[in-house]
Amino acid sequence: MAKLELIATAAFGLEAVVAKELKELGYADQMVENGRVTFAGDEEAICRTNLWLRSADRVLVKVGEFAATTFDELFEQTKALPWPDWLPADAEFPVDGKSVKSKLFSVSDCQAIVKKAIVEKMKEKYGKDWFEETGGRYKIEVGLLKDRATLTIDTSGAGLHKRGYRELTAKAPLRETLAAAMVRLSNWPADRVLADPFCGSGTIPVEAALLALNIAPGLKRRFAAEKWPVISERLWRNAREEAKSAIVQDRQLRIIGTDIDEKVLSLARHHARKAGVDKHIHFQQMPFTKLRSRYEYGFIICNPPYGERLGDVRQAEAIYKDMRSVFDGLPTWSFFVLSSHLGFEKILGRPADKKRKLYNGRLQCNYYMYRGPQPQPQSKKESQ
Numbered sequence: 001m002a003k004l005e006l007i008a009t010a011a012f013g014l015e016a017v018v019a020k021e022l023k024e025l026g027y028a029d030q031m032v033e034n035g036r037v038t039f040a041g042d043e044e045a046i047c048r049t050n051l052w053l054r055s056a057d058r059v060l061v062k063v064g065e066f067a068a069t070t071f072d073e074l075f076e077q078t079k080a081l082p083w084p085d086w087l088p089a090d091a092e093f094p095v096d097g098k099s100v101k102s103k104l105f106s107v108s109d110c111q112a113i114v115k116k117a118i119v120e121k122m123k124e125k126y127g128k129d130w131f132e133e134t135g136g137r138y139k140i141e142v143g144l145l146k147d148r149a150t151l152t153i154d155t156s157g158a159g160l161h162k163r164g165y166r167e168l169t170a171k172a173p174l175r176e177t178l179a180a181a182m183v184r185l186s187n188w189p190a191d192r193v194l195a196d197p198f199c200g201s202g203t204i205p206v207e208a209a210l211l212a213l214n215i216a217p218g219l220k221r222r223f224a225a226e227k228w229p230v231i232s233e234r235l236w237r238n239a240r241e242e243a244k245s246a247i248v249q250d251r252q253l254r255i256i257g258t259d260i261d262e263k264v265l266s267l268a269r270h271h272a273r274k275a276g277v278d279k280h281i282h283f284q285q286m287p288f289t290k291l292r293s294r295y296e297y298g299f300i301i302c303n304p305p306y307g308e309r310l311g312d313v314r315q316a317e318a319i320y321k322d323m324r325s326v327f328d329g330l331p332t333w334s335f336f337v338l339s340s341h342l343g344f345e346k347i348l349g350r351p352a353d354k355k356r357k358l359y360n361g362r363l364q365c366n367y368y369m370y371r372g373p374q375p376q377p378q379s380k381k382e383s384q
Contacts, residue, residue, distance in 0.1 A: 005062040006045060007152060008037045008053060010177075013358040017055045017181045025052055038062065043231045046155050047239035050225070051218040054180035054211065057159050060141075060152040061086065068149040069103045071113050078117035078142075078151060084125035086153060088229055090135030093118060095142065102144040114142045114151070136227035157224030164220035165206065165275035173201060174303050174338075178360060180207040180217065182367065185356065186301055186336045190253060192375075193298035197288045197326075199257030202268025202281070204301055209277035212253055216243035220275075253280040254295070260287050289322050291330075297375045298333045303360070306340045313341070320347040327370070335370040344368060 010018045012035055019037045022030055025048055030039035037056075041049070049059050064081040068074040087093055095115045097107040104110055118140070122131060139154040161177040182204065188194055190212035196204040210217055219240065225231055259265050262285045272278040288304075305316050320341070327335055327348075337344070340363050345351050352368040359365065 002042060004041055004043070004045070006039055006041045006049070007060040007062055008039065008049060008056040009035060009058045009060065010037065010056050011035075011175075011359050013356060014055050014177070014181045017184055018053065020184075021053055021055060022049070025049060044235050044239065046225055046231060047235050048242070050156055050160070050223045051216045051239055051243050053160055054207070054217050055177050055184065057161070057177060058154055058156040059160070060154055063140075063151045063153060065148060065150045067147055068144070069147050071104065071109065074104060074110060074142075074149060075113050075117045077149070078114050079121050081121070081151060083118050083121045086228070086230055087118070087122065087138055088135055089122070089126045089128065090132060091138050092133040092135060093138045093140055095140045097142045097144070099144040100146070102147045104144055104147075104149075110142050110144065114140065136229075137224050138228070139224065155223060155225035155228075157222070160218065162221060163210075163217050163275070166201065166203070166271050167274070174203045174360065176203055176207055176217070178338075178358065179203040179303075180211065181358070182301055182303075182336060182338060183208045183211055185367065186299060186334070186369070188299045188301065190251060193254040193256065193293065193295045195256040195258070195291065195293070195298060195300050196302050197258050197286075197291050197300065198302045198304045199259050199268055199283070200261075200264050200303075202257055202265075202271045202283065204303065205255045205257040205268070205281045205283075206272055206275050206277055208255055208301070209253060209272070209280045210275060212248070212255075213251060213277065213280070214246050214248045215276070216246070219243050255281045257281055257283045258286040258288075258291065259283075260285065288319065289326065291326050293330060293333075296332055297372065298330070299336065300327075300330075300333060301336045303338045306363070306365075316341060317343075317347055320344055324349055332372050332375075334372040335368075337368045337370075338365050339368065340365045342366075 008018050015032050015037055019032050022039050027039045027041055030037050066077045095111045097111040099105050099107050141152050143150045161175045163176050194208050199205055226236055257268055265283050265285055268283050272281050304319050353371050354369040356367040358367050
């Protein structure tokens, strides 16, 4: 199989998480940049990374990169790339674009020039003057950054956050990719209880269960590259069989999702069933202030209202104040809270052990991490 240059795109702040996931899959030859991890792989890697990456947005094939300060340079160097190696004669190949700090700032013009250059290259290969574009979809992007053009093809189709289990959403939903990253950044051990007291439609509990059971997040969906002749059906079949055989069948989990709104809890239960993890999650209607546990050690991972899109700032601040007493009642637990409120630590009355800048959609947030003590051997409560 051919050695390829591939790109896993990621929301800002999640690049290191995606890089770690790629290393765990065996792709250690990589370069981490803002919003992306470039790595070496082959056709099989396209299948495996689409199926397995939990925190990445998309997997792209990098077709070429070059300096371009004029439209002629953009046209000629795009045309010189091996497009027919990827695109069959019936390929549907829309072109998107973006330009940052580049002389070629007109995105629409750059898109049109790249499209024309690819068509000219295809004419040479296939001896045709017109392409119907009725076959598989090959979404191409021309990205210009500081006068360097990068040409890619999207292998994923729908973003990787679309796992296939969340058909219905509550207000201000948390993306599956961010929820998975929050769980990974917490270093939650699967033998410990995990609670999300603002679980909404269930994304954090479901992603935690998928991770703990080693279920590939893309196992129940399809990808654009599955319709590409250049990647054989055998590779996709083998990758899916590998993923199915890797599922942990006999692990007992203690994952709890609570919310004050019974309507969103019905969505959460539905999503857990769709994801195949409903047996591992207990959902319950309960106000946050009532949260208690008989377990001595546990994790709270949550995305409470910010006062940005749900409720108002005062309501959010009231919740943060309530966290003081709830957290005080669980002195040996670890807490991980995503919030856009810059005064979160002050309101809580405790500085975080660590915080990390993340983005929930376009909203800049901090992920506040409070790590509890390590469990003592043969903890009485924990063994009950």
